[in-house]
Amino acid sequence: MTQKTTAANETMMVGEGVGFARIRRITGYLVGTLDRFNNAKRAEENDRVKHGL
């Protein structure tokens, strides 16, 4: 990751501009970030509802 830092009120800040990584299963395999999902898969992922037990 990039180490972007700024001095804000004399405090060093770490992580500005850094997103969260969100891992999801596509079919049997995993994908490390939602950015690489194609549009249809992104829509599908978005629609997924949790299954209760």
Next chain:
Amino acid sequence: MPRQIRKRNGVVVQFDASKIFGAIRKANQAVGEEAMTPEMIDVLTKKVAASVEGNDIPTVEQVQDRVEEQLIAFGYAKTAKAYILYRAEHAKIRQAESSLMDIYKELTFRDAKDADIKRENANIDADTAMGTMLKYGSEGSKYFINNHVLPKDIAAAHINGDIHIHDEDFYMLTETCCQIDLIRLFSGGFCTGHGFLREPKDIRSYAALACIAIQANQNEMHGGQSVPNFDYAMAGGVRKTFRKAYFKALAQYFEVSHGMSRGDARALVSAVRESVGSEPTLQRGEAFGQALSEWLPAHQRENGFEAISAQEALAAHAYAMRTAEADTDDATFQAMEALVHNLNTMNSRAGAQVPFSSINYGTDTSPEARMVIRNLLLATEDGLGDGETPIFPVQIFKIKEGVNFNPGDPNYDLFQLAIRTSAKRLFPNFSFLDAPFNLQYYKPGDYDTEVAYMGCRTRVMGNVHDPDRQVTCGRGNLSFTSINLPRIAIEAKGDLKKFYKTLDDRIDLVIRQLLHRFQIQCGKKVYNYPFLMGQGVWLDSDKLGPDESVAEVLRHGTLSVGFIGLAETLKALTGKHHGESAESQKLGLQIIGHMRERMDEESRQTGLNFTLLATPAEGLSGRFLRIDQKKYGKLPGITDRDYYTNSFHIPVYYPISAFKKIELEAPYHALTNAGHISYVELDGDVCRNLEAFESVIRWMQKCGVGYGSVNHPVDRDPVCGYTGVIGDVCPRCGRREGEGVSIEKLRELRKKYPSMPRFVGLE
């Protein structure tokens, strides 16, 4: 007669019936028989015009569909066929004029985040130079295949979205995937095409060579690579590492306790290796200790060396066992950690992708294999460097009653560990050897009879070509093509007879296409696949010379027909999908059962392994939908989302309990012998509850699921290293996406979480 018509480019123009007349006449003339009079053509033209009359402006595509229907209805079958070809030809010309260069422009000038075409496969980075180069090749190849290789009607069916030929860009080149037997491959060493590698001597080199083998094979095939027997294969490496560690520790013992020189201690140990018949192993340690304590005192006495009593020999043995076991365990952990790391970082396909790798394990109960499985799971649980969740290899834990499923089974503890790992890292997935369709092949202890799965779902087991070789190793899928099921249902307008008729026609078409591709594949020679065939990875290829044809051995592979969108199909036919109605479930099973019967029938007739696949829908779920939405508009419950539902799955948006979903999907696993997967989505918190997690897996086993997994959100904050569910705010450091955190706060947090990522130069 309609007044207007919408052209393909969207422009509305005056409706001109003479164009229909002309097209029909042209098609009829092309046939040379079943001659039509101008009066007849006129009748047909009027029928077509009347059929598209209504409130909406008809499209050119709709009018052409009607022409086909009328020709068939009036019994002009040959003219209809000629007309279809004529349409296909024009579709191709249209494509030729515009699309390839437009595609190249899009690939060149747009980022992946804006261009869907660059995100077809989520694990390929198409923004890199090599990724883009691959896409140029791939798109150019597809263009060539569509326009110059495929029979016209097949090309048309693929382009218009009746079917989808997967990995079409590789049509002229290779097969999908292979299940690699590392035990056979390692024996005696092997060649990667870039040099010879000796037979590995310890677990670390076993693991390293496993990665190299996967990588080498991946570069010769267009799909993924799987190791069906990872535990059995790695156990040999553990055995060798243990033996080496044992003798090293034995020598150390005498160096320390007897003050022997290193040379003397080594000489003693090599005398032991030569003279004590058996080898020390994790399992047979005691027997070796006994033999050692009987042989060593006499050996020392007879050669006039310093005295070593039987008791001392036993003490030395105990030390060597203890030390060797601990050292081997450490080495195995490092090896598994390195394997996971390698498979997440090593390049294939000119750097655009890491190899698509899968490993199956869980059933080898030897202490060496158990050590492998345990350490692999522990390494997976730990994650990569800063605790990231590994994406590869896809891990599949094979569940088998009597082996690992129930308390008291020898690998039950590893099943428990697998659950804990999966609840944190999403892997392993679980496969079920007790499902009747898998159990029928199973012979205890013979890994070649244990069904394995490729990461995304592919399964290769039955073998009509050679019924004595219904085995996992050395076999794979040759190619697969999917059918757009919802479209057939939409067109049938509730008429089941019509639905099945069209479905049968589509299946015929796909079978013809798979055989067309198979002929091309059969034209290859062993030297086209220096690793896959040259090194004997593929079944029976070891019997072939470099210039020989692979046609015969390819017959061990499978040709698969896939499908997508059963849920939408049922919606279109009955108004309800199989989650909503028991009647629909019954119909769904009939449809998929019918498809399977067609595959079995084709297998009997051809002696080739035609199998039915629950298609992994990554690229296709959107493609079919987009085309159909244009064609039919947004039909509620059918085409009103951005995707068709995966294979036989209950739609992702439909609320249903995990148990019910599993129960409804399980029977389709038995029908889809080319591969299948079911998963359920669990809440992050439910998932931390290992008993709940296990109850889901046990239900899958009970219902006859072949391959399944549990999905749950795994998020990670790269700044503070937190892994788990992250909503808008990171629960550990409190930042929102994109926000910064103060160094002081991170320092404070590190006291509590020592494994947090470090920021070089800042702290």
